[in-house]
Amino acid sequence: MTAKRPANPLxxxxxGLLLEQPMHPHAMATVLRERQLDSAFKLTTGSLYDTVRALVRDGWIEATDTEQLGGRPTRTIYRHTREGQRYFVEWLDELIREPSREYPKFLSAVSYLGVLGRQRAAQALRERAAALRARAAEGEQAYRAAREEHQVPRLFVIEAEYAQAMLQAELQWVSRTAEEIEQGALPWPEAPDA
Incomplete structure (x- = not known):
């Protein structure tokens, strides 16, 4: 029997974090931000707590303990249930084996690039390339900090390597396409009569 799959990718x-060790949602949020996974998952306090509640409700995780530090509120610590860990492994296996259709906004927008006109399209792509370079630099810095400063095993941050590879591939395509537009190598539709 397969468990109901969580709707929220968070x-x-x-x-994944609970495989490393039991923890409370506040600690989860901290680790996700440190590892810059908040760029892969929509992370808000509300969405995190809703996700934890749903996982508890559906039997994937359970409360194991509480802790209270100073005058802070009591925090509930969670861990996988035996079934939850099995469900998680099955779900991950499926997600890695079977490519699914994803609908990124950029792919939708770039399909209408010609609407911008040559100059504006090239400028937009150059601006995107600059933003991608900045994001790649931040990602590399966070990856290095996780590996070197925090001694996080590579396997626990391998998604950062994948994200960097995807950023580099997009950056290469965006830069090359902007250059082709600027050099006139990319055929462009004639502007409609006004």
């Missing part, structure tokens, strides 16, 4: 991050 569940993957929660379940």
């Amino acid at each position: 569940a993957l991050a929660v379940l």
Whole structure:
């Protein structure tokens, strides 16, 4: 029997963190931000707590303990249930084996690039390339900090390597396409009569 799959992809991050060690949602949020996984998952306090509640409700995780530091509120610590860990492994296996259709906004927008006109399209792509370079530099810095400063095993941050590879591939395509537009190598539709 397969369990009901969580609707929010943030569940993957929660379940992955709980493989490392039991923890409370505040600690989960801290680790996700440190590892810059908040760029892969929509992370808000509300979405995180909703996800944890759903995972508890559906039997994937359970409360194991509480802790209270100073005058702060009591925090509930969670861990995988035996079934939840099995469900998680099955879900991950499926997600890695079977490519699914994703609908990124950029892909939708770039399909209408010609609407911008040559100059504006090239400028937009150059601006995107600059933003991608900055994001790649931040990602590399966070990856290095996780590996070197925090001694996080490579396997626990391998998604950062994948994200960097995807950024580099996009950056290469965006830069090359902007150059082709600027050099006139990319055929462009004639501007409609006004």
